[in-house]
Amino acid sequence: MAGSWFPHWQRRSAIGEQGVIAPDETLPPGQTLVMGLQHAVAMFGATVLMPLLMGLDPNLSILMSGVGTLLFFFITGGRVPSYLGSSAAFVGVVIAVTGYSGQGSNPQLSVALGGIIACGAIYTLIGLLVMKMGTRWIERLMPPVVTGAVVMAIGLNLAPIAVRGVSGSTFDSWMAVITVLCIGGVAVFTRGMVQRLLILVGLILSWGLYALLTNGLGLGKPVDFSALAQAGWFGLPHTTLPTFSLSAMTVIAPVAVILVAENLGHLKAVAGMTGRTLDPWMGRAFVGDGLATLLSGSVGGSGVTTYAENIGVMAVTRVYSTLVFVAAALIALLLGFSPKFGALIHALPGPVIGGASIVVFGLIAVAGARIWLQHRVDLSQNGHLITVAVTLVLGAGDFALRLGAFTLGGIGTATFGAILLNALLTRRGGAAAVASARPH
Numbered sequence: 001m002a003g004s005w006f007p008h009w010q011r012r013s014a015i016g017e018q019g020v021i022a023p024d025e026t027l028p029p030g031q032t033l034v035m036g037l038q039h040a041v042a043m044f045g046a047t048v049l050m051p052l053l054m055g056l057d058p059n060l061s062i063l064m065s066g067v068g069t070l071l072f073f074f075i076t077g078g079r080v081p082s083y084l085g086s087s088a089a090f091v092g093v094v095i096a097v098t099g100y101s102g103q104g105s106n107p108q109l110s111v112a113l114g115g116i117i118a119c120g121a122i123y124t125l126i127g128l129l130v131m132k133m134g135t136r137w138i139e140r141l142m143p144p145v146v147t148g149a150v151v152m153a154i155g156l157n158l159a160p161i162a163v164r165g166v167s168g169s170t171f172d173s174w175m176a177v178i179t180v181l182c183i184g185g186v187a188v189f190t191r192g193m194v195q196r197l198l199i200l201v202g203l204i205l206s207w208g209l210y211a212l213l214t215n216g217l218g219l220g221k222p223v224d225f226s227a228l229a230q231a232g233w234f235g236l237p238h239t240t241l242p243t244f245s246l247s248a249m250t251v252i253a254p255v256a257v258i259l260v261a262e263n264l265g266h267l268k269a270v271a272g273m274t275g276r277t278l279d280p281w282m283g284r285a286f287v288g289d290g291l292a293t294l295l296s297g298s299v300g301g302s303g304v305t306t307y308a309e310n311i312g313v314m315a316v317t318r319v320y321s322t323l324v325f326v327a328a329a330l331i332a333l334l335l336g337f338s339p340k341f342g343a344l345i346h347a348l349p350g351p352v353i354g355g356a357s358i359v360v361f362g363l364i365a366v367a368g369a370r371i372w373l374q375h376r377v378d379l380s381q382n383g384h385l386i387t388v389a390v391t392l393v394l395g396a397g398d399f400a401l402r403l404g405a406f407t408l409g410g411i412g413t414a415t416f417g418a419i420l421l422n423a424l425l426t427r428r429g430g431a432a433a434v435a436s437a438r439p440h
Contacts, residue, residue, distance in 0.1 A: 006078045009323060021319040023081050023274060035319055036327025039310050040335075043085040043328070044200055046360075048345055050086035051302050053357055054094040055106025058345045060237040061086050063336020064301035068292030069329035075288035078322045080281050081270060081314060083329070084292050087305035088364055089258040090116065092157045092411050096398075097248040109300065113242030115252025116303045120294030123256040127286025135282050138260060146418045147261035148371035149388045153395025153414040154258070155365025162361050166354035171220040175213075179206035179355025199356060206352050214349075223347060231343035237336060240300030254415040256290075259305050263289055265371075266306040273311075274320050383425035391418040 007024035021027060027035065043065065051061040068084040094100070097115060098108035106112070130138065166176035183202030190201070207223075214220040267285055271278045278285070285306075293303040310328075314320055335341050372379070379385050391414045393399070398410030 009078075009321070020274075021321050023079060023276070023320045023322050026321050026323045027319070032321070032324055033327050035321075035324045036329075037331055039083055039324060039328035040331040043083050043307050043310055043332075046088065046199060046307070047085035049199060049203075049353070049356055049360060050088055050091060052345065052348065052353055053091050053360075054112070054302065055098070055100045055104065055109060056302055057105075057238050057240075057300060057342065059336055059339065059342035060239065060300055061296070061302045062332050062341075063237055064292075064296035064299065065304060066329040066332030066336060068289075068296055068304045069325055069332070071292050071295065072285070072288035073322060073326055073329070075291065076281050076284045080267065080278055080285050081274075081320045081322045081325060082266065082285070082306040083310040083325050084289060084304040085307045085310075086302040087255075087259065087262075087293075088360065089151075089154060089255045089262070089305070090119075090252070090303045091361075092154050092161075093252045093255055095158075095161055096411065097245075097251050109240050110243040111245050111248045112252065113240060113297045113300060114244035115248045115250075116297030117242055117244075117294050118249040118253040119256045119259070119303055120290050120292075120297060122253055122290075123259055123293060124287050124290030126256060126260055127283050127288075127290050129283075130286055131283030135264065135279065138264065141419065141423075142257060142261050143422065144371050144375035145377045145384045145387060146391075146422045147258070147265075148368040148375075148377060149391035149418045150258060150261075150368070150395075150415050151371060152365045152368025153391050153418075154411055155361050155363070155368065156392060156396035157398060157410050157414070158357075158361040158364070159396070162354065162357045166351055166358070168350075169220075172351040172354070175206070175210055175220070175349070175351035176355035176358060178209055179203070179352050180358055182206040182209070183356065183359050199360065202359075203348065203352060203356055206355065207348060210349050210352055220351075221349070223349060225347055228340065228343040228347055231339040233340050234337055235339040237339075237342065238300070242298060251412050254412050255303065257415055257419070259289065259293070259303070260286060263306050266311055270311060270314070270320070273314065273318075383422070386425060387418055387421040390421060 009024055009026040011026055011028075026032060044062075047062060047065050048058045051058045065083075065085045069082075072080070072082060072084050093115065094106075094112040098106055098112050100106045100108070126138075166172050179202065182205040183198055186198040186201045186205070190198075210220075211223045214222040263285060264282070267278045267282060289305060293305075296302060296304055310325075371377075377384060379388065394417050395410050395414035399413050400410060401413055
């Protein structure tokens with residue numbers, strides 16, 4: 001079916017045949033549904049936690065992750081196996097522009113939504129450029145030394161927020177430590193799918209311990225399940241309309257740089273696993289992710305991105321059929337339309353969420369270093385060293401620049417600073433090398 005938008009999925013009778021199910025192949029409906037459920041569970045922990053850290057409605061974010069994944073599937077013509085979930089890259093900037101305290105709903109959410117929409121629009125434009133020009137210009141503008149530094153700066157920028165969120169009382173602080181230990185224990189002492197769901201399983205374990213210590217022994221604020229009992233099984237999630245503030249948009253829109261780098265790395269990883277180049281679909285993938293982010297922000301949801309968790313599931317199962325992600329998206333839609341599911345999520349105690357945020361924000365920072373290691377970034381080069389050093393301090397110190405009527409926050413200055421410093425210092429280093437090579 002050459003020239004058609006969608007591939008002709010070839011039916012495979014079982015997973016075991018030749019070990020791999022390609023993106024343009026499909027399993028029987030029952031197996032496809034089971035594999036989709038596994039992918040829905042894999043994305044669940046982070047896709048729920050990120051909205052909670054920003055004060056968004058997790059029900060709506062789960063729903064929009066399903067909608068976004070279906071949109072991504074159609075725009076890429078069903079040729080790119082990926083799930084779109086809530087992006088951690090938005091946490092710092094949303095908190096920065098709204099002043100969110102970390103508990104309950106975010107009262108200034110609408111301002112952040114305008115920035116998320118702006119980010120999605122820029123991301124979409126980048127995708128259209130990639131469709132015309134390819135990806136090489138992106139790799140030159142944002143090499144691993146830049147993307148690694150910016151990702152690490154985001155994690156460090158969030159660190160004070162995580163610590164403040166669990167410092168309300170001695171009990172809250174110790175409960176956060178217990179949560180960290182639960183998540184760490186799952187990460188180290190379990191295997192298989194349980195290990196891949198370390199955040200979710202760790203949250204469940206620490207939640208159980210919290211309920212035992214509070215509801216059972218009276219040591220802290222007890223868990224309140226009354227809202228869960230009163231919530232219906234099916235209903236529409238709460239939506240929020242965006243408002244557009246130039247200062248907020250300027251802070252949040254640069255996250256598009258991170259999403260591009262993240263998506264590029266994920267798709268190259270999938271291409272390596274499947275043995276099929278995804279370069280012809282890279283621009284469509286960016287457009288799909290950008291439009292999904294724009295759509296999610298327009299109703300009150302989080303910005304979205306391709307998920308490493310789901311790439312891990314594909315690596316383990318060697319099932320890359322894109323129809324599996326349709327099944328996962330439909331499962332997410334069902335969860336999103338369940339108020340009882342949302343009430344269950346909101347019953348998570350603040351100290352437990354705070355402990356999980358310490359782990360997640362730390363993992364974001366470490367992911368930056370991982371980018372350097374994977375791409376063998378040479379920090380002995382002075383240009384790289386200065387770029388990284390300045391970026392980390394700008395981000396961790398939340399260095400802000402006032403530009404007229406709006407302020408560019410620490411994550412924004414770190415992002416633009418990394419790109420500009422790399423461009424200037426790389427060119428200067430190259431010119432010096434050429435000069436030294438000339439005969440005297």
